[in-house]
Amino acid sequence: MKSYIYGIYNITAASMDRYLQLNGWTRNYDFANHNMMVYTSRNNSPKTIAIPASEEFDDFYSIVSNVIELLQKKENRPANEIIKDITTTFIDRLEIRVISEITEDGKIPLEYAADCVEGLKELILYSVCAEQSARPICYRATEYAKSLLNKFKLAQTEKGSFILNVDIQVVDENNEQTVLDGCECDVPTPFEHKVIERIGTAIGQVDAIVQNQCQLSETAETAFEDGITANMCDAFLKMRPVSDADKVTTTIRFASSLTNRTGQVKRIEMRANHFLVIDELSKIYRDKVAIQDVNLTGIIRSLSKRTESDSDLKTIRLYTTFNGSPRTVTISLSDAQYRIACDAHRDGLEVSVSGELDMSERYWVMNNVTNFLPLTQGD
Numbered sequence: 001m002k003s004y005i006y007g008i009y010n011i012t013a014a015s016m017d018r019y020l021q022l023n024g025w026t027r028n029y030d031f032a033n034h035n036m037m038v039y040t041s042r043n044n045s046p047k048t049i050a051i052p053a054s055e056e057f058d059d060f061y062s063i064v065s066n067v068i069e070l071l072q073k074k075e076n077r078p079a080n081e082i083i084k085d086i087t088t089t090f091i092d093r094l095e096i097r098v099i100s101e102i103t104e105d106g107k108i109p110l111e112y113a114a115d116c117v118e119g120l121k122e123l124i125l126y127s128v129c130a131e132q133s134a135r136p137i138c139y140r141a142t143e144y145a146k147s148l149l150n151k152f153k154l155a156q157t158e159k160g161s162f163i164l165n166v167d168i169q170v171v172d173e174n175n176e177q178t179v180l181d182g183c184e185c186d187v188p189t190p191f192e193h194k195v196i197e198r199i200g201t202a203i204g205q206v207d208a209i210v211q212n213q214c215q216l217s218e219t220a221e222t223a224f225e226d227g228i229t230a231n232m233c234d235a236f237l238k239m240r241p242v243s244d245a246d247k248v249t250t251t252i253r254f255a256s257s258l259t260n261r262t263g264q265v266k267r268i269e270m271r272a273n274h275f276l277v278i279d280e281l282s283k284i285y286r287d288k289v290a291i292q293d294v295n296l297t298g299i300i301r302s303l304s305k306r307t308e309s310d311s312d313l314k315t316i317r318l319y320t321t322f323n324g325s326p327r328t329v330t331i332s333l334s335d336a337q338y339r340i341a342c343d344a345h346r347d348g349l350e351v352s353v354s355g356e357l358d359m360s361e362r363y364w365v366m367n368n369v370t371n372f373l374p375l376t377q378g379d
Contacts, residue, residue, distance in 0.1 A: 007083045011064055013037070013054050014173040015089035022262050023075075025049075041074075084253060085262045090171040092196040093155070093253040096120060096239065098162040100246035108162040112242070117154075119238030120164055125149050126231035127195045127202075130224065133324070136285040137230040139359065140325060151192065168192045171257045193258060200252045200266045202228035206236075207268050209277045216277065220284040233282035237275065244272040286360065295354045296320045296366070297375065300345040301328060305338070314338035316345075318353065318366075329357065330365045337372040344374040351375060 025039040052060040128145035129138040155165035170193040248270045256262040298320030355369035
């Protein structure tokens with residue numbers, strides 16, 4: 001049995017057709033038998049191949065297997081690489097490969113494997129969030145990001161090391177949008193493709209720092225705009241190998257139907273230094289935005305007063321909106337501010353409060369309140 005046989009069944013007639021036409025083969029649309037797709041190569045030694053027009057035909061995969069052998073000789077490259085290019089005609093693929101002594105037989109400790117899968121899930125989830133709204137830290141994943149996550153599929157793995165493949169369809173192979181030569185129409189980039197591009201950009205930003213092509217502090221100023229965020233840093237760190245001698249290779253294969261050429265691959269090998277940079281980036285992001293002087297407006301959900309040591313701790317829980325997202329913030333008040341809060345809560349009034357907002361933990365708190373005012377209906 002051929003060594004690549006496990007991957008060949010992911011090939012469809014549409015992906016085979018698109019691959020061949022992108023690689024110098026001309027299809028004969030006038031061929032009488034419409035159950036066959038017939039192609040002629042455009043070079044000095046022309047060849048003709050015929051393939052069933054649907055993967056539903058019994059002989060489709062046996063014929064495709066023979067075509068792969070022909071292409072292997074013609075393109076002078078491994079069959080597995082050709083199959084990867086064909087199967088990523090309409091999808092983007094993110095591949096995470098862990099290379100270590102403990103993974104030489106393709107097996108890995110269960111706990112680390114679970115961390116890798118969780119990290120991969122969060123990497124995609126928060127890349128979606130960042131594409132929706134670019135900011136250094138996302139404090140809560142959006143419902144849209146959670147629903148879109150289900151479109152990303154954990155794909156068939158392959159031999160050697162420990163490999164995780166995630167596929168996302170970015171082009172409908174049954175309804176592909178084409179642009180005629182000479183037409184200047186702008187075809188919108190699929191959102192899912194932007195998510196994968198952001199992950200590729202993020203890894204490239206980290207690698208550039210490791211290669212001394214740019215400074216860590218400068219990168220942290222703007223990297224989140226189109227690349228890595230604190231949440232994505234944390235996701236990568238879950239895939240951090242145990243040993244410094246180990247490495248994680250990330251490969252992104254972009255859909256050729258979008259790029260209009262096959263084999264567009266971004267591959268970066270991440271070693272110990274890469275994860276050190278990722279860790280530092282995460283700290284810089286969180287240190288910058290963990291505490292901010294802000295002004296909040298909202299409704300008092302509840303009031304609380306309890307005795308601690310020799311004084312009473314008076315707090316309120318304020319329901320507000322911060323950066324477009326609803327939040328409930330616990331706020332410590334002085335005696336005078338607490339009396340005002342009691343009256344505002346009784347009268348159902350909104351309040352305006354200024355102070356230091358601490359966002360470093362799951363539950364946000366505000367301290368050092370400098371201004372606390374009820375808002376009348378006319379305000």
